[in-house]
Structures are given as structure tokens and as C-alpha cells.
Amino acid sequence: MKHSVRIALALLLALCCALMTACAAKPASPTSQSALVVGFSQLGAESGWRIGNTASMEQAAQEWGFGLMLDNANQRQDKQIAAIRSFISYQVDVIVFSPIVETGWNNVLTEAKNAGIPVIIMDRMIETDDDDLYTAYIGADFLAEGKKAGEFLIKKADAMGAEHLNVVEITGTEASTPMRERQAGFMQAIEGDDRFTVIESVNGDFLRSKGEECMRHLLETYGPEGIDVIYSHNDEMTLGALDVLESAGVKPGKDVILISVDGQQEAVDALREGRINCIVECTPDLGGKVMEMVDALSRGETVPKQNHPEETSFSEFDDLSGLAPRGY
Ligand code: GZL
Numbered sequence: 414m415k416h417s418v419r420i421a422l423a424l425l426l427a428l429c430c431a432l433m434t435a436c437a438a439k440p441a442s443p444t445s446q447s448a449l450v451v452g453f454s455q456l457g458a459e460s461g462w463r464i465g466n467t468a469s470m471e472q473a474a475q476e477w478g479f480g481l482m483l484d485n486a487n488q489r490q491d492k493q494i495a496a497i498r499s500f501i502s503y504q505v506d507v508i509v510f511s512p513i514v515e516t517g518w519n520n521v522l523t524e525a526k527n528a529g530i531p532v533i534i535m536d537r538m539i540e541t542d543d544d545d546l547y548t549a550y551i552g553a554d555f556l557a558e559g560k561k562a563g564e565f566l567i568k569k570a571d572a573m574g575a576e577h578l579n580v581v582e583i584t585g586t587e588a589s590t591p592m593r594e595r596q597a598g599f600m601q602a603i604e605g606d607d608r609f610t611v612i613e614s615v616n617g618d619f620l621r622s623k624g625e626e627c628m629r630h631l632l633e634t635y636g637p638e639g640i641d642v643i644y645s646h647n648d649e650m651t652l653g654a655l656d657v658l659e660s661a662g663v664k665p666g667k668d669v670i671l672i673s674v675d676g677q678q679e680a681v682d683a684l685r686e687g688r689i690n691c692i693v694e695c696t697p698d699l700g701g702k703v704m705e706m707v708d709a710l711s712r713g714e715t716v717p718k719q720n721h722p723e724e725t726s727f728s729e730f731d732d733l734s735g736l737a738p739r740g741y
Contacts, residue, residue: 435733449711450480451498451704454510455535457488459619459738460649461677462740465741468538470509473700475707488586490514494521507707509533514588515540520548531710535699538590544718548710551702551720558693559598561726562644562672566690568730569670570608575609578641578670583627583654584616585646593696595646595674612639617650624650628657635655637663642670648680648692654689666690666729676727678739684727697741700721 439632467483482505484496490513500508501524506685512518518539523546526534531548538550554709556563570578582599589664590696596614603609617623617632624645631640643665645651651673658665665671665687673680676694690734699722706716 429679443613448478448480448607449506449707450482450499450503452482452484452486452497452503452505453484453706454493454496454500454508456486456493456511456513456672458485460621460647460675461679461741462647462649462675462695463696465677466511466699468741469698469700470535470703471700472702476701477704479704479707486513488489488513490517494518497525501525501530504528506531506649507531507533507710509535509703511536511705512539512590513586515590516588517537519546521545532676533703533706549706549718551699551706551717551721552593553694553695554721555594556598556601558591558674558695558724559595559600559629560602561596561598561693562595562601562674562691563599565672565693565726565728566603566609566642566644566670567606568728570606572730575608575641578609579635580609580611580642580644581630581631581635581640582611583617583624583643583645583650585612585617585619585650587616587618591674592646599644601612610640617645618654619647619649621649623654624653624656626653628654632661632663634659637661637668642672644672646674647695648673648675648677651689652683654677655683677741681727681733681736681739684729685733687729691726693726694724696722696724 453470458464470617486492493510497508508525519541522532526546534547534550584596615627617627643654647655651671655665663669671689672691673689674693674695676692678694680689684692702720709716
């Protein structure tokens with residue numbers, strides 16, 4: 414056989430071996446050197462908070478150099494489940510989702526588990542007795558948020574020397590973690606204090622438009638004189654209620670106490686103007702921590718199961734001059 418042919422064959426053999434080694438060395442797991450891909454099922458775009466939360470995930474993925482497959486479910490659980498199934502088919506490295514409600518996730522999360530894909534639950538939580546269905550949760554302590562709202566009301570009633578206050582509540586999405594726990598925390602904080610009577614809770618679904626509808630209903634039912642305190646589970650609904658109150662000649666923050674949750678810029682501006690009395694902070698900026706956990710998982714490290722961000726509250730009793738722009 415000619416010398417040159419032998420050399421060509423030897424080079425071809427070496428190339429084949431090199432290619433086979435390269436293929437064998439590229440693990441199917443998330444530790445592969447190619448960019449990690451995160452499948453993210455976002456529940457919607459219902460509030461400034463939600464939009465800020467999505468932006469936080471997009472920015473963090475870009476900073477880490479991860480691919481982000483983002484699906485917006487527009488408030489529909491069935492679309493979230495379909496998105497998670499598509500992430501499984503695509504074999505993303507990690508699935509992240511914010512469950513619109515707490516139940517109905519066991520089947521699809523079992524499919525993700527069987528596919529060997531870690532799931533990080535962000536923001537809202539699921540109800541399950543099988544903690545193996547998810548790798549980690551990161552989100553607010555919603556019960557603490559509700560308690561902060563109730564504690565402000567007690568402080569405000571003390572400052573006013575109020576003998577009795579009628580309270581109405583505009584709640585978030587039924588059967589969601591923030592709705593359930595913001596309500597529970599608030600009720601726990603004011604429990605046993607005879608100065609407060611919660612006369613009605615109405616569902617505003619975290620939407621500004623439904624916050625307006627709820628406020629109209631409450632004003633028609635109880636009149637401006639019949640309502641002393643409004644506890645609203647998010648700023649969007651609060652801002653909707655503000656518009657209705659002011660159209661009815663009611664001075665929010667003065668004729669009626671307003672307590673809100675989230676900390677959107679527009680609501681903080683209203684707090685500074687004295688139109689809202691207290692805002693309990695709920696940070697949407699969870700993307701950085703999520704991507705840190707994605708990176709850790711990709712390197713085979715374990716991550717804490719429960720992760721809560723630091724949060725505070727702002728009220729008429731605080732000096733807000735140093736408060737930085739909210740960014741959402
Ligand atoms: C809370 C989040 C809530 C916000 C609302 O973490 O789930 O959903 O408070 C949003 O603004 O709609």
C-alpha cells in the first residue's frame with residue numbers, strides 16, 4: 414500500500430477517534446459546555462410587579478449567558494402546563510415556573526422529574542405533599558407580608574385614637590399563595606382587636622380593572638361613610654381603587670386608609686402624595702437568585718430548598734426621601 418495512502422488512512426482514523434471522544438465527552442446533563450437552556454413558564458403580565466419579575470429573569474439569564482425559553486401563559490394554568498411539557502420535550506436544562514394557583518401541578522411535575530429535569534418554583538408556590546417534585550422554591554414570605562399590613566393598621570389606629578374601623582379587603586387571585594397568605598397574615602395580626610371589623614372581602618384577581626370594579630361595588634354597598642380601611646393585595650388593584658374613590662369625591666389616605674402590597678413606583682408615588690398610607694414590599698427581582706441556582710445545579714451542587722428574599726414596608730410614618738427608584 415502506498416505510503417501516502419497509509420498516512421491518509423491514519424489521519425482519517427485519528428480524526429474519527431477524536432470526534433468519537435468529543436461526542437463521548439459531551440455529557441447530556443446540564444454540565445455540558447454549551448450554553449444552558451432554562452425553560453421559564455411565566456403566569457402572565459397582569460401587573461407592574463409581574464412585568465418586573467419577567468424582566469428580572471431575562472436580565473439575569475443574559476448576564477449568566479443562559480438561553481431562556483420564556484412562555485407567557487396569560488393567566489391560564491392549562492397554558493403553563495403545556496409550556497412545561499414543551500420544555501420537557503425540548504430537554505431544557507432547568508424548568509422555572511410561577512404557578513398561577515397552588516393545585517393541579519403533580520402530573521406535569523412528575524413528568525419533569527421522570528425526565529430528570531430540575532424544577533425551580535419561583536414567586537407563588539404549589540400545594541403538594543411530595544417535595545421531590547421540585548428542586549427549590551424562591552419567593553416572598555406572603556404570610557409575613559400580610560402581618561406587616563395588619564401591624565401597620567394597628568399602628569395607624571393607635572395614632573388616630575380610633576375606637577372602631579370598618580375594613581374591606583380586595584384580594585388577589587383565588588387559591589394563589591399570595592392571596593391566601595396575605596389574607597391569613599393580615600387576619601392573624603388584627604385578630605382579637607375589637608377596633609377592627611372586616612365587613613367584606615372581594616376578589617380583584619390582582620388586576621387594576623377588577624380593582625376598580627371591586628371598589629365600585631364596595632362604595633355602592635357601604636357608601637363612603639361605611640368604609641374606613643381598604644386592604645388591597647397588590648398595587649394594581651389599589652391604583653384602580655384610587656381612581657374610583659377620587660371620582661366619588663373620597664380622599665384616599667385621608668377619608669379612607671389604604672394599605673397595599675408590592676411597591677410599584679406608581680404606588681410609591683401615591684404614598685408620597687398621601688393617597689396611600691402603607692405599602693408592603695414584595696420584590697419581583699428574583700431572577701438573579703434563580704440563575705445562581707441554575708448555575709449551581711448545572712455543576713452538580715445542591716441548592717437550598719426554600720429561599721425567601723429580604724423585604725420591608727413603607728408607610729406614612731417613614732422618611733421616604735432616600736427611597737431609590739423602584740424599577741417596576
Ligand atoms: C406576588 C405575586 C403577585 C403580585 C401581584 O409574589 O405573585 O402576583 O403581588 C402579581 O402584583 O399579580
